[in-house]
Amino acid sequence: MSTCSSCGASFECGMADGPADVPCWCTQLPTLPPEAYVRNAGGGSAGCFCPDCLRALISRSLERPAAGDS
Ligand SMILES: [Zn+2]
Numbered sequence: 384m385s386t387c388s389s390c391g392a393s394f395e396c397g398m399a400d401g402p403a404d405v406p407c408w409c410t411q412l413p414t415l416p417p418e419a420y421v422r423n424a425g426g427g428s429a430g431c432f433c434p435d436c437l438r439a440l441i442s443r444s445l446e447r448p449a450a451g452d453s
Pocket residue numbers: 387388389390391392432433434435436437
């Protein structure tokens with residue numbers, strides 16, 4: 384089991400828990416820039432997020448793209 388960096392929930396990570404030849408469910412979701420994960424990780428370091436938090440993080444990031452885009 385892996386622990387969500389945002390809410391602390393336990394979840395299955397394909398990379399950590401599954402067979403090496405099976406991609407993690409998270410590969411099905413859009414990829415965010417690394418800083419998006421770091422900003423939303425409670426401990427200040429990027430890690431894995433549970434499906435709920437990762438989807439929420441992606442939808443938030445897509446709605447509000449990073450600043451600096453004028
Ligand atoms: Zn979570």
